[in-house]
Amino acid sequence: PPDASPGRAAMAAPRRGPGAMAGPGPGAAPPRLALALALLAALLAAKYYRDAEAARQQELALKSLGNEGLFLFSSLDTNKDLYLSPEEFKPIAEKLTGVAPVSESEEEETPDPDGETLSVVAKFQPLLMETMTKSKDGFLGISHVALSGLRNWTAPAAPMSVLLARQFKAFLPPKDNLDLGEPWWIIPSELNIFTGYLSNNRFYPPPPKGKEVLIHRLLSMFHPRPFVRTRFAPQGAVACLQASSSFYYSVAFRIHAEFQLNEPPNFPFWFSPGQFTGYIVLSKDSSHVRDFRLFVPNNRSLNVDMEWLYGASESSNMEVDIGYLPQMELEATGPSVPSVIHDEDGKVLASRDPSGDPIQFVFEEITWQQQIPWQEAAHRLEVAMYPFKKVSYLPFTEAFERAQAEKKLVHSILLWGALDDQSCSGRTLRETVLESSPILALLNESFISSWSLVKELEELQSNRENELHSKLAKLHLEKYSFPVEMMICLPNGTVVHHINANYFLDITSMKPEDVESSIFSFSTNFEDPSTATYLQFLKEGLHRAKPYLQP
DSSP: OOOOHHHHHHHHHHHOOOOOOOOOTTOHHHHHHHHHHHHHHHHHHHHHHHHHHHHHHHHHHHEEEEEHHHHHHHOTTTOSOOOOOOHHHHHHHHHHHHOOOOHHHHSSSSOOOOOOEEEEEEEEEEEGGGGGGGGGGGTTTTTTTTTHHHHOOOOOOOOOOEEEEEGGOOOOOOSSSSSTTTEEEOOOOOTTTOOOOOOSSOOOOOOOOTHHHHHHHHHHHTTTTTEESOOOOOOOEEEEEEEEEEEEEEEEEEEOEEOOOTTTTTTOEEEEESSSEEEEEEETTTOOOOEEEEEOOOOOOOOOOEEEEEESSSTSSEEEEBBOOOOEEEESSSSSSSEEEOTTTTTTEEEEEEEEEEOOOOOOOOOOEEOOHHHHHHHHHHEEEEEEEESSEHHHHHHHHHHHHHHHHHEEEEESSOSSSSSOHHHHHHTGGGGGGHHHHHHHHEEEEEEEEEHHHHHHHTTOOOHHHHHHHHHHHHOOSSEEEEEOOTSSSOOOEEEEEEHHHHTTTTGGOOOOOGGOOOOOOOOOOOHHHHHHHHHHHHHHHHHHHOO
16 A cells, blocks of 8 residues: 655645646646747748748749849839839939939928029049059950940039038038037948948939938039948048137038949949048038038049949949049039128118129138148048048058168058048958957057058059169068058068968958967957957067067
8 A cells, every 4th residue: 555654645746835736747848838839930930931922022023024124123122022112213213204303301491592602613534444453454354335334424414503501501510519620420321340231233322311412412413323321331421620710610521422323224333432522611500601622532543443243133243443533523613602682671782693693702811710730630530430540551661761760560551442441452451450459559559550552562663763662662562462461561671471361351250270370370368350360460470570670
């Protein structure tokens, strides 16, 4: 018979407290777990159905439109739902009708009949085709159609435009007590290394909103399809005060924008100037603009990046090239002026001449109460766009002279396009390791930094008037491999250590245990393998150069 002792009974059938419920039987899942599993299964089924339906719709669209037709449709279908809303169809409607509706932001701006207007002229010299690297082999393998938009762009779309002075309020600072040189965003950047980039498969810009409206209108004087937000970071427009008086501001600005030069049935061709920069002098209530200038800097041998697709999909082959644009500039013909002047009783004292000539004024000279040099304002804007420029990057020959004087090594980056503007082949490098705090600290402490264009060093090497500069360029070019080479050099130009950007990206994407070379081993002090590896690269350069730098 079973043992009836109290202890044994408690073990065999433990008592339940008040309100306790019996548990599930052997092997049965708890009700909440079963419900969660059922919900997960339903979600997976729904996702499978949606994916299958999307694939089916994509296949039907391809059958109906063909590759090129679907490519055009996809360039308009911004939310990728395979339906065109009226907003998405608008670029085609404008193209077919020739009528562009006024944007909401422009409708909100009620014109003042007595308000001042500013006349702006566009100056444009087309890209020099011979500066493109593809020109060296006569553009072999590149169809004439691909470059048609570029070749046909020989003059500004609107040589002159008249704008309301108050439209330029977009350039006013967000508050009155900003320090000179303190940056603010006119159009904030929405992209970074984590968000990726915007689609290449687009022909028509999205409708501008808010402060984008003025920038879009100004850039439309050059070409009818400006994209105020670039595909790659950093996007947008940034500004700072360069000078201030009792009634006026002088505002320096920098804009990153690009143009789409082709239209269907051709494939997209992206034209990306390195940057637009400039200044505006305007009253603090934006009723009067004294001066305005916007331009693409032309002081370097290459200043425009170009990219074009060769197929009807986002993954199609893309050609990339770079070239030189001699002039792309907007400039006010003079200060803004009213169309009519009234006296205190409302009587007209003067008005614009019927021929269109403005009222003649004598403007008072502005006395600036505080100001900073243009170079300082431009540098502040550059650092706002590119935090890696917290380290000074000197011109090539100047860097070696400074290194000689300070007995430091030169940290040099040699690349195809500029490192500190949008005509760049080193985007990933500048947006990751070069702006990380440990790298910035070590570069500031132990190196003189510089970056150079391959084309400029090739010219320097062939210049026999200065043998030292020619030798420095030659030592660099001997170590260069496309597209970007990072080097550590002695003050005499000897390269003691170098690494190619493609190899650097390859090893930093590998698992630490898979990296064979101890020279580029990972450090456990930093979570980011790219930062750790670049730090190791710099330290290895210091180690190799130690025998040469000892007194």
